[in-house]
Amino acid sequence: xxxxxxxxxxxxxxxxxxxxxxxxxxxxxxxxxxxxxxxxxxxxxxxxxxxxxxxxxxxxxxxxxxxxxxxxxxxxxxxxxxxxxxxxxxxxxxxxxxxxxxxxxxxxxxxxxxxxxxxxxxxxxxxxxxxxxxxxxxxxxxxxxxxxxxxxxxxxxxxxxxxxxxxxxxxxxxxxxxxxxxxxxxxxxxxxxxxxxxxxxxxxxxxxxxxxxxxxxxxxxxxxxxxxxxxxxxxxxxxxxxxxxxxxxxxxxxxxxxxxxxx
Numbered sequence: 499x500x501x502x503x504x505x506x507x508x509x510x511x512x513x514x515x516x517x518x519x520x521x522x523x524x525x526x527x528x529x530x531x532x533x534x535x536x537x538x539x540x541x542x543x544x545x546x547x548x549x550x551x552x553x554x555x556x557x558x559x560x561x562x563x564x565x566x567x568x569x570x571x572x573x574x575x576x577x578x579x580x581x582x583x584x585x586x587x588x589x590x591x592x593x594x595x596x597x598x599x600x601x602x603x604x605x606x607x608x609x610x611x612x613x614x615x616x617x618x619x620x621x622x623x624x625x626x627x628x629x630x631x632x633x634x635x636x637x638x639x640x641x642x643x644x645x646x647x648x649x650x651x652x653x654x655x656x657x658x659x660x661x662x663x664x665x666x667x668x669x670x671x672x673x674x675x676x677x678x679x680x681x682x683x684x685x686x687x688x689x690x691x692x693x694x695x696x697x698x699x700x701x702x703x704x705x706x707x708x709x710x711x712x713x714x715x716x717x718x719x720x721x722x723x724x725x726x727x728x729x730x731x732x733x734x735x736x737x738x739x740x741x742x743x744x745x746x747x748x749x750x751x752x753x754x755x756x757x758x759x760x761x
Contacts, residue, residue: 559661565666574638577652596609601678602675606622608622608632610648618634618636619640620632621634658688662692664691667697668699676697676700677699680700698751701752705739705742705743714739
């Protein structure tokens with residue numbers, strides 16, 4: 499099949515240039531189905547679909563996170579079992595997650611503890627007399643952003659998966675929590691992280707981690723921009739983190755790169 503491929507070139511000032519090339523390629527349509535247990539990938543040929551890859555998400559190697567309230571609540575319920583309590587005690591997840599909440603809230607959170615069938619944050623209150631007293635605040639009574647982030651970090655820090663896929667990453671996360679969440683994942687989990695997002699806060703965090711912190715680089719971080727046209731065809735543009743830095747520094751909205759290029 500003949501197709502015209504349009505290539506975007508970005509210079510160091512953030513200027514975008516478009517070049518075209520005529521290529522002969524064979525095109526297959528890729529489809530997938532997802533659930534909390536499995537990811538299945540299909541190749542569509544004519545009127546049939548062929549299963550080409552299946553990932554068992556229930557295994558520890560791959561975790562796919564649906565960002566919906568029902569899924570997060572089910573995750574919380576699953577953590578109440580004896581098996582999970584034993585796993586937490588054998589890992590550093592509880593201590594690290596308590597430090598994560600401390601950094602975000604500036605409250606003296608010392609640990610996450612289990613009381614009856616609930617998980618609570620042990621919070622130290624200091625009175626005017628100088629005396630300190632611990633109180634216990636149920637995790638489920640926190641704002642949804644802290645609740646969601648803490649549950650996911652407890653889960654991921656205990657299971658240590660090799661691949662983590664998170665849909666609508668930014669939901670219920672304010673900018674500082676978004677940044678802290680991403681930094682925690684990069685610093686504490688040795689895994690490949692795939693995030694789907696519409697948020698500029700996520701993009702700004704990625705740029706800052708590259709430009710200021712040096713945590714990530716062009717060799718290990720990529721932004722993939724998807725756009726669906728009127729013919730229901732999805733166009734894909736790959737940018738390394740340096741290209742994203744150049745574009746955002748020039749004042750461009752990375753989410754609108756195809757419009758900027760006039761495509």
